[in-house]
Amino acid sequence: MREFVQKYYGEVLEQTGDLKTNACCTFEAAPEYVTAALAEIHDDVRARYYGCGLVLPDALQDCRILDLGCGSGRDCYLLSKLVGPDGEIVGVDMTEAQLAVAERYREYHSARFGYPKPNVRFYHGYIEKLDALPLKPDSFEIVVSNCVLNLSEDKEAVLAGAYRALKTGGELYFADVYADRRVPAEVANDPVLYGECLGGALYWNDFVELAKRAGFLDPRLITDRPIEITDPRIQEAAQGVQFFAATYRLFKLPGLEAACEDYGQTATYTGSIPYLPERFTLDKHHQFETGQALPVCGNTFDMLHGSRFRAHFDLHGDKSHHRGIFPDCGTTLPFDASGVATPGGCC
Ligand SMILES: C[S@@+](CC[C@H](N)C(=O)[O-])C[C@H]1O[C@@H](n2cnc3c(N)ncnc32)[C@H](O)[C@@H]1O
Incomplete structure (x- = not known):
């Protein structure tokens, strides 16, 4: 399949419109600052975008970010703009034709953003074999990837490599x-x-288990949408399987627990993340309104306390008094055909 995928993205597809389904398309409404940044990306780069979601978490200033399966580099350049000149973006892809487009516009974007030198670089390589690339372990604040894991025949190796990075x-x-x-x-x-x-999409619960095995102990769903298959041949071949495009965030925090335990802790968002004066969304079940204290489970507390979001929260409490589990902390289907998350994620 690897050779087929390389040929598909390198030779068969020339632009987004050549896709046969809307799986590799993005429908999320982007915030205004993202739309503005997108307008600065070169048309040739944007034309060969095949992502299925917005992989732009918040609080990106100065971050070092690795993009697995970066394709023509659209997300790399968007991130380049958002991290600023002191941040750094590294893109990895196995398809030379896609990388060539990405590489061609390094100087263009650096000049466009007013940076003294490009803060993006690209490597030709396999996302299952990050160790073969000159990338230091424990060196990235964020790893992103947009519609690529499903294409890998060794998803466990990809998740393990992302964890190490x-x-x-x-x-x-x-x-x-x-x-x-x-x-x-x-x-x-x-x-x-x-x-x-x-074809390579994971059953969602297998994904959750795989993520946990790789060390990502509490995967958090951010957004999801059902994928519509309109081509009758593909619909028939799919045999009733319902597909979803979803964005997850997986923290590398070795101390997270298996479930959402209640210790009476609270978190208050201060409103200080750029572009987010009113609220911050950690995941589909956790939206923090500025200035309002929200009861949170031990894991959510640790995600805020142990990550770059710490500077933007007032966090209260510790784990000295356990109050039991948060209600509904289960593993029910996280998304449904209406695109609305069913209750029961956690907290
Ligand atoms: C659906 S496209 C998405 C590209 C890009 N993330 C975007 O949003 O436009 C999938 C990309 O993943 C790359 N890819 C797939 N499997 C890979 C692997 N095992 N190692 C490196 N790149 C891979 C392909 O070459 C292709 O560029």
Whole structure:
């Protein structure tokens, strides 16, 4: 499948409109500052964008970010703008034609953003083999990836590599395609369905288990949407499997617990993250209004306390008094066909 995927993204597809499904498309409404940054990205780079979500977490100033499967570099350049001249972006991809487009516009974007030198670099390589690239372990605040994990035949190695690359307190923030059940072999082995990001999609609960095995102990869903398959041939081949595009954030915090435990801790957002004066969204179940103390579980507390978000929160309490589990802290289906998250994520 690897050769097929390389050919698909390097030769068969020339632009977003060549895709046969809307799996590798992004429909999320972007905030104004993102739309403004997008307008600065070169048309050739944008034309070969095949991502399925917005992989732009908040509080990016000066961050070092690794993009797994960066393609033509659209997200790398967006991130380049948002981290500022003192941040750094590294993109990795295995398809030379895509990387060539990305590489061609390094100087262009650096000049466009007014930076003294480019803060983006690209490596040709495999995301399962990050160790083969000159990347130091524990050196990135954030790893992003946009519609790529499903294409990998060794997803465990990709997650393990992302974990190694991250600093403690860093996060893997990524968009991908998931299925509501394990994908039947006929779907998984169909090269076009695979190339279109459906065949290799993980059943969501297998993904959660895999993420935990890699050390990401409490995966948090950010957004999700059902994927519409309009092509009758692909619809028939999909055999009733419902696919979703979803964005998750996975913190590298070795101390997280298996469930959301209640210690009576609270978190208050100060409103100080750039572009977010009113509220901050940690995940689909946690939105913090500026100035309002919210009861949080031990894991949520640790995510805020142990990450770059610490500077933007007043955090109260410790773990000396356990009050039991937060109600509804289960592992029910996190997204449904209406695109609305079902209750039961956590807290
Ligand atoms: C659906 S496209 C997404 C590209 C890019 N993230 C974007 O949003 O435009 C998938 C990309 O992942 C790359 N890719 C797939 N499997 C890979 C692997 N094992 N190692 C490195 N790159 C890979 C492909 O070459 C392709 O550029």
